[in-house]
Amino acid sequence: MNNKRILIVEDDAFIVEALSMLLEEQGFEVISSFDGEIFNYPFIEYPHLILLDIRLSGEDRRDLCKWIKEHQDMKHIPVILISGNREIEKIHQECGANDFIVKPFELDHLLSKINMFMAN
Numbered sequence: 001m002n003n004k005r006i007l008i009v010e011d012d013a014f015i016v017e018a019l020s021m022l023l024e025e026q027g028f029e030v031i032s033s034f035d036g037e038i039f040n041y042p043f044i045e046y047p048h049l050i051l052l053d054i055r056l057s058g059e060d061r062r063d064l065c066k067w068i069k070e071h072q073d074m075k076h077i078p079v080i081l082i083s084g085n086r087e088i089e090k091i092h093q094e095c096g097a098n099d100f101i102v103k104p105f106e107l108d109h110l111l112s113k114i115n116m117f118m119a120n
Contacts (some may be wrong), residue, residue, distance in 0.1 A: 008032040048084035062095045069096035078117040
C-alpha cells in the first residue's frame with residue numbers, strides 16, 4: 001500500500017466501481033462521492049488527487065473544481081476532470097484543473113496521468 005488517497009467524484013456507479021478496483025489494485029486508497037457532497041464536511045485526511053466528473057446528476061459542477069482550487073487547504077491537490085464534454089480542454093483551463101481526460105477513456109491512459117501527479 002502506498003498510502004496515497006484518491007477521491008473519485010462521479011455519479012456513474014459503474015465508472016466508480018471500475019476506477020476503484022483499478023486504483024486499489026495499484027495500491028491507492030480510494031474514496032468516492034456520487035454528488036460532491038463530501039466537500040460539505042471536514043476531511044480527516046485530504047486526498048492526494050481528485051478525479052472529478054464535472055457533470056454530476058445533470059448539474060454542471062465546474063464550480064466545484066473552482067472551489068477546490070480556491071480553498072486554502074485543498075488548492076495544492078491535483079484535480080483531473082473526467083467528462084464527455086467536447087469543450088473539456090477549455091473547461092479545465094477555466095476552472096483551474098490540473099488535467100483532464102475525455103470519456104470514454106482507456107484505464108491505462110488515466111492511470112498514467114494519475115501516476116504522473118502522484119510521483120511528485
